[in-house]
Amino acid sequence: MSGKTIKKDKGTFIVKVHECQNATWQGSVLWVEEQQEQYFRSALELLKLIDGAISEIEEKIVEGGSHEK
Numbered sequence: 001m002s003g004k005t006i007k008k009d010k011g012t013f014i015v016k017v018h019e020c021q022n023a024t025w026q027g028s029v030l031w032v033e034e035q036q037e038q039y040f041r042s043a044l045e046l047l048k049l050i051d052g053a054i055s056e057i058e059e060k061i062v063e064g065g066s067h068e069k
Contacts, residue, residue, distance in 0.1 A: 010054045015046065 012032040017025045024042040031037075031053050040046040 010057050011050075013050055013053070 014030040014032060015027065016029070017027040019026050024044075025046065026039075026041050027046075028037055028039045029046055029049055034053075036053075038049050040049060
């Protein structure tokens with residue numbers, strides 16, 4: 001190990017919570033790098049959207065020939 005730490009940013013997300021009903025959040029999330037906005041109806045759905053976007057980024061890195069994550 002060389003002692004160098006390489007940080008790879010996975011993505012930037014702006015979360016807007018419009019309201020809180022039924023003990024969870026409703027709102028929108030903007031994926032800054034791709035300029036994609038999605039609406040969510042629960043905190044779980046928000047996490048799934050972000051996880052899906054990060055998985056998509058990681059797939060592009062592997063397909064591009066780089067095996068670093």
